[in-house]
Amino acid sequence: MTETMAGMRKLPSVATLLERTPPDLFHQFGRTAVTDAIRDAVDTARKQIIAGAPVPSAEDIMINSLVSLEQKFSSDLRPLFNLTGTVLHTNLGRTLLAEAAIEAATAAMRDAVALEFDLETGQRGERDEHVRGLLLELTGAEDATVVNNNAAAVLLALNTLSQGREAIVSRGELIEIGGAFRMPDIMTRAGALMIEVGTTNRTHARDYRAALGERTGAILKVHTSNYRIQGFTAEVGAAELAAIGDAAGVPLINDLGSGSLIDLSRYGMRDEPTVRGAVEQGAGIVTFSGDKLLGGPQAGFIVGRADLIEAVNRNPMKRALRVDKIRLAAIEATLKLYLDPDRLAERLPTLRLLARPREDIEAQARRLQPVLAQAVGNEFEVSLCACDSQIGSGALPLDTIASAGLVVRPRSGSGALNRLAAALRGLTRPIIGRAADGGLVVDLRCLTDEDMFVSTLSELAARGPADARRHP
Numbered sequence: 001m002t003e004t005m006a007g008m009r010k011l012p013s014v015a016t017l018l019e020r021t022p023p024d025l026f027h028q029f030g031r032t033a034v035t036d037a038i039r040d041a042v043d044t045a046r047k048q049i050i051a052g053a054p055v056p057s058a059e060d061i062m063i064n065s066l067v068s069l070e071q072k073f074s075s076d077l078r079p080l081f082n083l084t085g086t087v088l089h090t091n092l093g094r095t096l097l098a099e100a101a102i103e104a105a106t107a108a109m110r111d112a113v114a115l116e117f118d119l120e121t122g123q124r125g126e127r128d129e130h131v132r133g134l135l136l137e138l139t140g141a142e143d144a145t146v147v148n149n150n151a152a153a154v155l156l157a158l159n160t161l162s163q164g165r166e167a168i169v170s171r172g173e174l175i176e177i178g179g180a181f182r183m184p185d186i187m188t189r190a191g192a193l194m195i196e197v198g199t200t201n202r203t204h205a206r207d208y209r210a211a212l213g214e215r216t217g218a219i220l221k222v223h224t225s226n227y228r229i230q231g232f233t234a235e236v237g238a239a240e241l242a243a244i245g246d247a248a249g250v251p252l253i254n255d256l257g258s259g260s261l262i263d264l265s266r267y268g269m270r271d272e273p274t275v276r277g278a279v280e281q282g283a284g285i286v287t288f289s290g291d292k293l294l295g296g297p298q299a300g301f302i303v304g305r306a307d308l309i310e311a312v313n314r315n316p317m318k319r320a321l322r323v324d325k326i327r328l329a330a331i332e333a334t335l336k337l338y339l340d341p342d343r344l345a346e347r348l349p350t351l352r353l354l355a356r357p358r359e360d361i362e363a364q365a366r367r368l369q370p371v372l373a374q375a376v377g378n379e380f381e382v383s384l385c386a387c388d389s390q391i392g393s394g395a396l397p398l399d400t401i402a403s404a405g406l407v408v409r410p411r412s413g414s415g416a417l418n419r420l421a422a423a424l425r426g427l428t429r430p431i432i433g434r435a436a437d438g439g440l441v442v443d444l445r446c447l448t449d450e451d452m453f454v455s456t457l458s459e460l461a462a463r464g465p466a467d468a469r470r471h472p
């Protein structure tokens with residue numbers, strides 16, 4: 001007991017520690033946070049002394065304070081290396097925006113902009129006007145509007161056309177996508193009575209025709225973006241479905257999911273429907289996402305027949321789903337890049353990454369193999385590997401893109417691998433790979449800043465994987 005008392009007396013006081021704190025620290029974190037951190041560290045030390053631990057030095061307490069300050073002030077949203085092989089990784093924020101979009105968004109953040117103000121007349125303007133013309137030009141639609149994301153676009157379109165009415169959908173298209181977005185639930189929340197037709201694998205034109213009636217508000221077609229039904233199958237194409245609807249005066253809503261503004265076959269990606277194609281097929285409304293293949297910020301686009309878009313715009317729900325000036329600026333700048341298709345792959349990171357040739361990635365893997373091997377140390381073996389990148393976000397689920405990377409395998413025991421993965425996640429710029437084949441695979445398709453990667457790895461080497469593990 002007396003020993004503990006003596007220890008307590010030797011423990012530096014908060015006031016003493018504050019006097020000795022370098023001014024830089026106050027400058028960086030502010031006096032309040034520094035004082036709190038030091039007080040917490042002293043409290044912890046006191047508890048440890050009571051539990052029998054030796055008295056820490058003033059320096060130890062300062063180090064502990066600094067570690068906790070750094071943790072508190074570092075963001076979990078800090079940039080990281082997405083080396084998962086999934087280019088549009090929903091959990092890692094999907095798209096990287098084009099420089100033009102970043103600049104436009106930053107400028108809009110910093111200053112007032114004419115968001116709903118007409119600079120020509122000085123009258124109130126419409127926020128959609130900034131992107132409407134571009135969307136019409138790029139899709140061939142009569143009218144267009146934009147909301148928070150494609151989930152919101154589908155909800156709003158359904159609610160506008162079929163609240164209190166029936167919406168017909170094929171059983172083969174009742175999809176669930178990530179984040180608990182289930183089409184039947186969305187239809188219910190939109191106030192539509194879902195009328196399922198056909199079977200899981202086969203739905204025919206006669207099924208839709210038989211379901212049409214007085215109370216039908218819309219026919220819904222959903223792009224089965226994250227799976228494929230193969231084998232003995234039948235579906236009714238959008239053009240035929242639009243015609244069936246037209247004959248009964250019922251509009252077709254075609255949810256494309258990702259969709260694309262250009263034909264991607266030029267970049268080796270087949271089969272993703274274009275928005276222009278979907279509009280030409282006669283859908284009353286086409287919805288698609290801003291941050292999937294389009295390569296822009298999160299957004300949902302609703303394009304189609306002028307009278308239907310007008311009805312969507314009159315829906316009070318629209319106000320709850322609208323986008324702000326920052327995203328509108330980024331969307332506008334992104335869409336403008338599509339006006340110059342020849343340079344699109346250079347300027348739009350999503351497309352640039354998807355189109356990156358395998359040889360290029362493999363050469364990078366060769367360069368980085370010794371660097372990574374040195375950083376992870378003798379406990380691991382690092383070798384070149386072939387990878388199959390995925391587009392992600394449900395686009396073209398069965399198509400993979402040949403890629404290359406490195407696989408890190410522990411020389412003994414799998415515990416080491418978990419520790420390494422945790423250490424990589426704990427870096428200033430976390431490195432996120434993918435567990436596969438008893439190793440950690442880093443697919444280098446999305447590695448654009450090689451120098452930054454190398455200097456991040458030196459951080460790992462300096463700490464040592466075992467030490468870095470303690471840093472969350």
Ligand SMILES: *Cc1c(COP(=O)(O)O)cnc(C)c1O
Pocket residue numbers: 149150151152154175177181222223224225226255256257258288289290291299300393394
């Ligand atoms: C991704 C997707 C959505 C939702 O789009 P978000 O922009 O992520 O909200 C809706 N429908 C389909 C078919 C999709 O693939």
